Amino acid sequence: MDQAVPQGFRSYTANMGLKDSAHDFAVVVSEVPAVSAAVYTKSRFAGPSVVLSRADTAAQRSRGMVVVSRNANVATGRVGAAHAEEVRRLAAAKAGVRPEELVIGSTGVIGRPYPIEGIREGIAAIPTPLPPADFEAAAAAIMTTDTRAKSVHLRCGDAVVVGIAKGVGMIEPGMATLLAFFFTDAELAPERLDAVFRRVVDRTFNALSIDTDTSTSDSAAVFANGLAGPVDEAGFEQVLYRAALALVRDIASDGEGAGKLLEVRVTGARDAAQAKRAGKAVVNSPLVKTSVHGADPNWGRVAMAVGKLDEDLDIEPSRTRIHYGELEMFPEEPDEEMLARARRYLSGDEVVIRIDLGIADGAFTVYGCDLTEGYVGLNSGYTT
Amino acid sequence: MDQAVPQGFRSYTANMGLKDSAHDFAVVVSEVPAVSAAVYTKSRFAGPSVVLSRADTAAQRSRGMVVVSRNANVATGRVGAAHAEEVRRLAAAKAGVRPEELVIGSTGVIGRPYPIEGIREGIAAIPTPLPPADFEAAAAAIMTTDTRAKSVHLRCGDAVVVGIAKGVGMIEPGMATLLAFFFTDAELAPERLDAVFRRVVDRTFNALSIDTDTSTSDSAAVFANGLAGPVDEAGFEQVLYRAALALVRDIASDGEGAGKLLEVRVTGARDAAQAKRAGKAVVNSPLVKTSVHGADPNWGRVAMAVGKLDEDLDIEPSRTRIHYGELEMFPEEPDEEMLARARRYLSGDEVVIRIDLGIADGAFTVYGCDLTEGYVGLNSGYTT
Numbered sequence: 001m002d003q004a005v006p007q008g009f010r011s012y013t014a015n016m017g018l019k020d021s022a023h024d025f026a027v028v029v030s031e032v033p034a035v036s037a038a039v040y041t042k043s044r045f046a047g048p049s050v051v052l053s054r055a056d057t058a059a060q061r062s063r064g065m066v067v068v069s070r071n072a073n074v075a076t077g078r079v080g081a082a083h084a085e086e087v088r089r090l091a092a093a094k095a096g097v098r099p100e101e102l103v104i105g106s107t108g109v110i111g112r113p114y115p116i117e118g119i120r121e122g123i124a125a126i127p128t129p130l131p132p133a134d135f136e137a138a139a140a141a142i143m144t145t146d147t148r149a150k151s152v153h154l155r156c157g158d159a160v161v162v163g164i165a166k167g168v169g170m171i172e173p174g175m176a177t178l179l180a181f182f183f184t185d186a187e188l189a190p191e192r193l194d195a196v197f198r199r200v201v202d203r204t205f206n207a208l209s210i211d212t213d214t215s216t217s218d219s220a221a222v223f224a225n226g227l228a229g230p231v232d233e234a235g236f237e238q239v240l241y242r243a244a245l246a247l248v249r250d251i252a253s254d255g256e257g258a259g260k261l262l263e264v265r266v267t268g269a270r271d272a273a274q275a276k277r278a279g280k281a282v283v284n285s286p287l288v289k290t291s292v293h294g295a296d297p298n299w300g301r302v303a304m305a306v307g308k309l310d311e312d313l314d315i316e317p318s319r320t321r322i323h324y325g326e327l328e329m330f331p332e333e334p335d336e337e338m339l340a341r342a343r344r345y346l347s348g349d350e351v352v353i354r355i356d357l358g359i360a361d362g363a364f365t366v367y368g369c370d371l372t373e374g375y376v377g378l379n380s381g382y383t384t
Numbered sequence: 385m386d387q388a389v390p391q392g393f394r395s396y397t398a399n400m401g402l403k404d405s406a407h408d409f410a411v412v413v414s415e416v417p418a419v420s421a422a423v424y425t426k427s428r429f430a431g432p433s434v435v436l437s438r439a440d441t442a443a444q445r446s447r448g449m450v451v452v453s454r455n456a457n458v459a460t461g462r463v464g465a466a467h468a469e470e471v472r473r474l475a476a477a478k479a480g481v482r483p484e485e486l487v488i489g490s491t492g493v494i495g496r497p498y499p500i501e502g503i504r505e506g507i508a509a510i511p512t513p514l515p516p517a518d519f520e521a522a523a524a525a526i527m528t529t530d531t532r533a534k535s536v537h538l539r540c541g542d543a544v545v546v547g548i549a550k551g552v553g554m555i556e557p558g559m560a561t562l563l564a565f566f567f568t569d570a571e572l573a574p575e576r577l578d579a580v581f582r583r584v585v586d587r588t589f590n591a592l593s594i595d596t597d598t599s600t601s602d603s604a605a606v607f608a609n610g611l612a613g614p615v616d617e618a619g620f621e622q623v624l625y626r627a628a629l630a631l632v633r634d635i636a637s638d639g640e641g642a643g644k645l646l647e648v649r650v651t652g653a654r655d656a657a658q659a660k661r662a663g664k665a666v667v668n669s670p671l672v673k674t675s676v677h678g679a680d681p682n683w684g685r686v687a688m689a690v691g692k693l694d695e696d697l698d699i700e701p702s703r704t705r706i707h708y709g710e711l712e713m714f715p716e717e718p719d720e721e722m723l724a725r726a727r728r729y730l731s732g733d734e735v736v737i738r739i740d741l742g743i744a745d746g747a748f749t750v751y752g753c754d755l756t757e758g759y760v761g762l763n764s765g766y767t768t
Contacts, residue, residue: 044699045691075687075701075714110684111714216688286670287763294764300494303459304600307429315428317459330459330495373757379671380678 003153006160006185007227008032009064009133010095013141016122017115018070018108023141025122028133028183029064029095029102030225035190036062037197038103041218047074048084049106050217056100060190063101064223065181066091067142068119069166070108074216083114087123094126105179105219107166108144135183139164142179145378147254152246156239159186159228165247167215180205180220180247186236187226196237197222204244207276207366209284210255252367253349257374261350261367262292268321269362270314277312279366281305282353289371292351297342299329302353319358324351387537390544390569391611392416393448393517394479397525400506401499402454402492409506410525412517412567413448413479413486414609419574420446421581422487425602431458432468433490434601440484444574447485448607449565450475451526452503453550454492458600467498471507478510489563489603491550492528519567523548526563529762531638536630540623543570543612549631551599564589564604564631570620571610580621581606588628591660591750593668594639636751637733641758645734645751646676652705653746654698661696663750665689666737673755676735681726683713686737703742708735 011028018024038057040050049068056062066088073080084104092099139149143166152163167178188196197220205220222240253261264283269275282288285305291298302322309315322330324342334342345351351370395412402408422441424434433452440446450472457464468488476483523533527550536547551562572580581604589604606624637645648667653659666672669689675682686706693699706714708726718726729735735754 042694043688043691044693044696045687045701072684075684077715109682110688111717112684216691286759290760290763293760296764298494300456300459300496303429304427304494307427307600309428310426312428317429331461333495371760373760375670376674376677376755376757376760379674380680 004155004160005133005135005153006162006183008185008225009183010130011133011135011138012126012130013134013137014122017118018068023137024069025067025119026138026141027064027066027091027095027130028135028138028181029097029130030223032225032227033061034063034223034225035060035188035193036221036223037194038062038219038221039198039201041215043216045075045216047072047106047216048081049073049104050219052084052088053103053219059100060194061101062103062221062223063097064095065103065105065221067105067107067179068114069142069144071106071112071114072108072110072217073106073114074110076111076113079113083116087119090120090123094123094128095130096128103219103221105217107142107179107217110216135162135164142166145256150247150250152243154239154243156186156236157231159184159231161186161239161243163243163247165251167251178215178218182222182240182243184222184224185226185228186224186231187229188224188231188233188236192233193222193224196233196240200237200241200244203241204248207364208248208252209280209366209368210252248367252369255369256378257372258369259372260292260370262289262369263350263352263365263367265352265354265365266357267363268356268358268360270359271362272364274312275362275364276366277309278306278355278357279364281308282355283366283368286371289368292346293370293372295343295346297324297329297334297339297346299324302355303330306355314359315357321356321358323354388539388544389517389519389537390546390567392569392609393567394514395517395519395522396510396514397518397521398506401502402452407521407525408453409451409503410522411448411450411475411479411514412519412522412565413481413514414607416609416611417445418447418607418609419444419572419577420605420607421574421578422446422603422605423582423585425599427600429459429600431456431490431600432465433457433488434603436468436472437487437603443484444578445485446487446605446607447481448479449487449489449605451489451491451563452498453526453528455490455496455498456492456494456601457490457498458494460495460497463497467500471503474504474507478507478512479514480512487603487605489601491526491563491601494600519546519548526550529640534631534634536627538623538627540570540620541615543568543615545570545623545627547627547631549635551635562599562602566606566624566627568606568608569610569612570608570615571613572608572615572617572620576617577606577608580617580624584621584625584628587625588632591748592632592636593664593750593752594636632751636753639753640762641756641760642753643756644676644754646673646753647734647736647749647751649736649738649749650741651747652740652742652744654743655746656748658696659746659748660750661693662690662739662741663748665692666739667750667752670755676730677754677756679727679730681708681713681718681723681730683708686739687714690739698743699741705740705742707738
């Protein structure tokens with residue numbers, strides 16, 4: 001992967017006592033003013049970091065982000081709100097920006113106050129000015145149960161787009177994934193950046209489901225400081241889409257306990273919205289996910305999952321087709337040889353389930369992962 | 385439990401080659417005409433058994449049921465439709481009733497035709513008249529991955545209500561659970577029976593979620609032959625409710641791989657519908673289910689799950705209260721002793737999560753189970 005970086009970004013990461021020794025704090029900012037776009041969780045229990053950041057979204061002038069990892073600072077009452085405000089203010093002062101120019105993100109356990117003393121001391125020790133940006137270090141610092149840091153670097157003409165993301169459980173984004181940030185030196189008008197970003201998020205992060213649970217902390221933002229000059233908007237959207245999709249696929253295949261990336265491509269739907277509903281029903285079905293885990297060609301469960309759309313009266317078994325990759329499972333009944341081929345196919349690291357509803361030409365692809373004993377084990381004792 | 389039985393029912397069970405040796409076929413009918421009520425899955429992939437049975441529901445004159453277990457006969461095309469019709473017709477002839485008087489149910493693997501030869505031979509061997517009803521044998525014959533047969537016997541004045549049910553996976557009823565049948569000698573007008581049954585189903589089977597997957601075969605029906613004479617309607621509804629709730633709790637605690645019954649009681653909601661939505665969000669959350677499995681008092685996940693109701697703008701953290709049993713977790717932050725007590729509480733066989741939304745007085749209770757490595761193991765290789 002091309003490790004080009006956008007001009008004019010600075011960063012700092014550190015351990016502030018939330019993780020044992022790995023870095024759990026990251027700040028990345030543009031050294032010059034930037035334009036921004038951002039989306040956040042719709043959760044009714046959104047944490048104070050989201051509340052604080054969202055309030056400044058409309059200004060479209062964020063220059064970067066500060067993230068505290070391993071503690072979501074959610075459902076922590078007034079203390080939590082005060083902590084979020086303080087951390088953002090202290091970090092902004094060190095980064096040389098105004099607090100309103102900083103998106104703050106938190107991720108981790110819910111319902112526990114920050115270990116604020118350690119964070120205060122940690123921020124006080126940040127050198128100024130911040131060192132040149134180390135996006136890989138930032139990607140690592142924002143991890144919780146991720147098994148690997150997730151970043152992507154892509155060129156767009158003279159500009160560069162870097163994306164970092166984390167998040168492997170509690171992911172069924174209503175609006176964004178856990179945490180995903182894009183940094184670029186491309187120059188775009190803020191309203192164009194916002195339109196591009198929302199379209200990209202809808203086809204990538206909003207198409208991702210790990211476990212149907214929606215985080216209280218989901219945040220995604222893009223920061224563009226313009227230092228590389230204007231870019232072609234369509235070309236930029238394509239690059240941002242590729243970057244976001246790469247992160248989504250990386251997150252899905254690193255889902256908690258996941259062994260496989262599961263991609264569900266729905267075609268022939270009445271419209272894209274119906275295709276997305278059908279795809280989500282399949283990618284979220286525990287019975288589909290376990291059969292993929294076991295490489296068991298139980299395609300009847302795919303039919304069952306599509307059948308859950310009980311208000312889509314135009315979905316009919318008689319015109320539905322189901323494939324594992326290129327292998328037709330329905331309506332042509334698979335023979336033993338076909339089932340054996342399906343078993344081998346499902347044993348791979350990436351599984352594509354294709355469903356054609358035979359209605360019209362609506363299409364949507366969603367991303368997820370299998371459901372494993374590892375997911376259960378990991379999530380049965382996370383806080384204690 | 386009282387093993388009283390209603391008058392005038394006959395039954396037969398047998399192995400017809402779907403299970404290794406256990407019984408996989410059951411027929412139970414009233415020897416006199418009866419009135420009935422029934423509800424079925426809303427799945428768009430409902431199988432021919434459901435299609436056939438549903439067509440006769442409006443007549444409210446079903447006298448009993450025939451069930452083939454271990455094969456759902458779903459997504460089997462014209463052959464499957466012909467098989468369902470044939471099995472019902474042959475069984476009705478042996479039972480001395482008209483085919484339209486028999487609800488047919490199927491449960492098991494999807495997408496495989498019945499082993500019809502064995503079933504034909506098996507039905508041909510049924511003795512006539514059928515022996516007096518053995519409800520326990522019927523409850524055992526309809527099992528698939530259930531670890532135990534589920535039945536309940538309750539008196540209602542001079543009448544008796546017997547319920548049998550099966551179903552441990554693919555359970556998020558849109559309308560009914562997998563298979564549940566009630567037999568009584570109470571006398572009720574069919575339209576009253578229908579009203580009572582729908583109210584009872586809404587508060588019991590429709591309040592049950594094992595894994596969010598909806599079966600293509602869900603069917604629930606009640607058959608009342610009137611031999612014990614008229615009953616008080618309110619009293620009958622209470623008995624039917626108790627019988628259905630007992631089966632629901634039995635099914636939930638026997639959920640695939642389940643170790644615990646999970647009951648989520650929501651109060652203080654705007655209305656019962658909102659309380660049900662909130663309860664379902666919690667009882668279906670994989671992260672809540674795994675934390676209950678691990679006896680981990682991670683109540684923040686309960687808050688997260690409630691927060692998923694992103695269109696319920698009257699849900700506010702500031703007025704929400706969360707308890708494990710009698711132990712308050714939110715908003716009063718639990719201290720270490722409280723967390724230790726919560727851990728002990730969550731280690732039990734039955735866990736009650738109480739959520740008060742602090743809005744109005746809407747209430748609803750839903751039932752489910754924890755999510756375990758056993759669920760994943762069981763469902764990773766079910767067909768092969």
